[in-house]
Amino acid sequence: MGAQLRVYKRRIRSVTATKKITKAMEMIAASRVVKAQRKVAASTPYAQELTRAVTAVGTGSNTKHPLTTQAETVTRSAVLLLTSDRGLAGAFNSNAIKAAEQLTERLEREGKQVDTYIVGRRGVAHYNFRERTIAESWTGFTDEPSYADAKKVAAPLIEAIVEKDAADGGVDELHIVFTEFVSMMTQTALDARLLPLSLEEVAAEAKPKGEILPLYDFEPSAEDVLDALLPRYVESRIYNALLQSAASKHAATRRAMKSATDNAGELIENLTRLANAARQAEITQEISEIVGGASALADATAGSDY
């Protein structure tokens, strides 16, 4: 076999192996998307009921709560960025990070200090590499987040907004940047203000137009109910964002791996063509060598006849 041909054959073998791997990763990601979507669906009843309850307290009483009170001057905001632990998901992480950076820039232009909280190794690595400060970060659960993880993430954020003054590290508002799972093909990175909650917005989301909420009897009191309810609401929102982010990550992985598999297939096809051409060239060369040799021999014997 010629050297050229051997090189092509080796490359075809290695690309075929890569293709098998990406194909497997594609299928794993596809099954994980379905699982993640199911988790999103399973968490919906809780989120819906919670939203209803928050609306009920918000409209049924005039209770003030730090989580719903807009600070007069916002000096410091927190941005919670949700990325994934692992890459190989196309532009998934860079889109989320870009969205967070745009938001940070906007907030800083408005004269606010920004504290960044990050979920996922990719985001942490990005910020560490650029030597930016991270207020707090969590890693290790982005593929399958549980409610306990959401609680862990929410706790310091709620504390920062409820208990501390801006002077000693407290924040006045909380933004969240995550990747919304629109469909299998579309996932969009978006930012939303989570806190302070605007009760009107929650209400608009919760009830169909025209429905009048009943006057609730609060047990033990409206303040206590709100005290207990709002942190849970924030946790459930963060949980939902984590789940959507996980579903989006798997969908992005599936898509990236599908195009990798397609590209590998194309590469194999091209290489096979080149290998065939190289083999043909080799054969042609051999034939012309034989023919050339034979005719030279024939010429030589023909000459000796004279």
Add this chain to the structure above:
Amino acid sequence: MAAELHVELVAADRQVWSGEATLVVARTTSGDIGVMPGHQPLLGVLESGPVTIRSSEGGTVVAAVHGGFISFADNKLSLLAEVAELADEIDVKRVEQDLERAKAEDDAEAQRRADVRLRAASAAR
């Protein structure tokens, strides 16, 4: 037909139980409360404790609930819990082990949780 109310018992990550019931007893921070059809709209904070649902088919459903809310309006009762388990799902042996461990480690929180689950499991029997 006896009056009924619709009950949804949901945990943070799943729907635990849903159906029609005639009476629901739950523990709020200010004491046990029983809700029957036609109750005044109510929104309360739940303590860790067993929740008893008398379903309209005649059976009784007991669940261990750890923190959450009860809300009742328009004959629809929602029990929201961060963690909720039906009594049938509770593995008594494991909970007893958990309780032992919690006692050994002096973890009051875990001890209370295990206790609630045991009580719910025994109430169902």
